[in-house]
Amino acid sequence: MTILLIQLPTSHLGSNEIVYPVGLSRLSSVLKTRGAYFTAMDLNLYKDPWDTFKQALINTRPSAVGLSFRNLDPLGNNLTSYLSSLEIGAKLTKSLSNALLIVGGPAFSLMPRQFMEKFLEIDIGIVGEGELALAKLVESQWNPMGVPNVIYRSGDKLLLNRSGPHISMKEIPSLDLTNLSPLGYLGHNSYVAPMGIEGKRGCDLNCGYCVYPRIGGFRVRVRSPNLIVDEMELLNKEYGINLFHFTDPVLNKPTEHFEEIVREILKRRLKVGWTGFFREDHVSESQIEMAKEAGLVTIYFSADGAYSKALKLLNKHLTSELLTRAYTFAARSKILTVYHFFLDLPFETEEDREEMKNFIYKLVELHYPNKNLGGIVFSRIRLYPNTPLTTFLIRKNLVPSHINFLYPYYFSNHDNSYLMYELDSFTKQMSIFSLMGIDGVRNENLSP
Template identity: 35%
Template sequence: MKVLLVQTPSVESINSERVYPIGIVTLGTHLIQAGHRVVLLDMNLEADAYGALKNKLLTEQPDVVGLSLRNIDPLANKTSSLIPPFIITVRMVHTILPNTLIIVGGTGFSLFPKRIMQELPEIRYGIKGEAEYGFPKLLKDLEQPGEIPGLCYREKGQVVVSPVVSDFTFEDYLVPNRDLLPPDLYRGINDYVPAFGIETKRGCPLNCAYCVYPQLQGKSMRCRKPAEVVDEMEMLQARYGLRDFHFNDPVVNLPVGHLEEICEEILRRKLQVTWTGFFRENVLDLEKVKLYEKSGCSCFSFSPDGFCQASLNVLQKNLKVSDIIKAAELTAKTEVVVIYHFMTNVPGENTETIERSKALIDQLYAIHTPKRNLGAIVLNNIRIMPGTPIEAIARSQGEIDADTDLLYPVYYNPKKYATLRYALETYHMTKNVFMWQKMEV
């Protein structure tokens, strides 16, 4: 069977920071192993995305088109949505090849499978969650697929979503065949974000109040063998000349010991690479930080989210402010850039929490100014996602109601402090500019 896998638009424009779509490349690798012919298209690379899709459909004439909806919107406080271009993509496929089956998946789809399929009758099937097992099984019998975890289908005019089971094991992991989508297409396309991701684990045991990772990947952490992770990095460098990577994990340094083994393996092989990831603050120590830097860490990204203890508690971060400060003190001793992500106008915000926010900003700049390695403090309002504690809080407070459509960008941002983000951005950006210009605020 011939399958066209399409990464639908997942950024606002061709000038946005883009990433190599490891999801469809991984899935394509599994489909090839199952005996299918696979062609890939990433619409995010195309100046004329819909023209490229039309040409690919007419040229390839696939039996099945698999569409990946990775993001529903760009986040970062933006109100633009990626659902309209996705809908256009679905309708274009159906119009050009009306007899070709459309199957949809991806993290964005997995958050709203029933809603999306109800709105788009052109979609024959969807897969919620991981698809390495389910998609090949579905293609074996498209008329009577049987029981497949996460399968979304239509029955008597209704959309049915089968229970999801996060059962993929890295014993069955296939290193994505990057020849399906040549890495050269992505070389040098970003200014800040490494385009190439490496998967070292799936699952997140944390309970952050706004986050959907546990829904998407489960709470149990499934880890790849460290040597196999480095095998892949070494192969990508030798075959494609890649050396800058991002570890795609929800949290890169959990469970404790796994990242350390990867770093030690990088050093043992004397592999010249750089890598980034999102770190958990309260498991860092000086020895680990030195190991990360020595093995090529080029950016410590932290997402403590709460500026003060009250905010950390309501966001269910299971962190202390002292953990954030300790992480800053440890990383400020390195030559590595450090980035912090925080939420503003969280539930319970008041004049005291705002003053505490400014005080923490002051501390972070005081800690990092000697080496000037504080790259940025990123401030966001909370995007309300379905099934999260923040959704429940927002409903209980009347910030959203039964008519609120979470498929499109909705942020938790109560009116009283609706402009707080701008005030804090001005506060920290003043310090940032003055730090880099070696000036006193």
């Protein structure tokens, strides 16, 4: 039995920003430890990914093909969809082979039934974490009956098996660095860390629009700090990786776990840089300073709401005061800091927009002297099915119930769209002026 394990191309078209497929690498280890004969490859590495895939199908003549579908679309107001990657991959598989087609990954897991209904080429889908499900499918010789977290075809019906337990964080497979070498990811990226590190899986924050808990679980499961830093140290010493991004939905929650990781990096005197998303109400100045000493080079914040009503609408359980406190610590640290906010939200009023502009102006002012504003990313909110916010907006008749969320759908008030571009222009010019040390335009541009 020959298996072809594929990471579908889901990078920005024409972008050199590519990241190592951590999830696929762990699945590759699952096959490796079971003695399966397989080939694993990431199509994002190739200039002509589809010809590469075609040749792989012809040369390996697989009995099963596994496609990992990581991103549905690139977000950030971008109306590009990566559905074509899945469609091309599925059709090529069935056109050039008699292989069983298995699809999984974060994007697929968001709407598995919709994907199976749209792409009839898919035989089996894995929903959520794939390590345990893939192992059971291989052991059963691809018989999906009774395998938890699997959806499959039975005649003209789609059958979704029950959910099973999540894998223990002590048992997640190591990365398969032989079949999927990290070396191919060096030297491409301008700003994105090429290597992801898993500190934990799952999220218990229940933000109103977010799908992370549906992918990784509603309970936080942490990895051993020793194992995390073991992985970083190996990748640094054996492969020359010196910049990592923690893939956790929130890096510094739980606080104790995060600080244990930082202390372990310091203890080993590991000279690497790393980045991650921080939760504002778990930030302290001493925490940031310790993390800086351990190699933290970029702080990402994603409060998403830049005014009080937005924070409530998005169920963030944060206040403007908490945000300002955390952002003050970040600005003073001189670590490059990047922020993410949604604009043009439902029920937004002129008063809200004024509050938002004042907040953004103050945020820029915080960073101006230290020249460490990496950017403020403004976007409309991308809606997904069955989230509390989407359900609420459909009930209020603000979003049509018939929308196909497989495709990018951003909420917009239309008449307020100018504000996103206005604030984006303002923050970019202030960041440039700050780096240049130009103070003459500062006060003039910081007035609402």
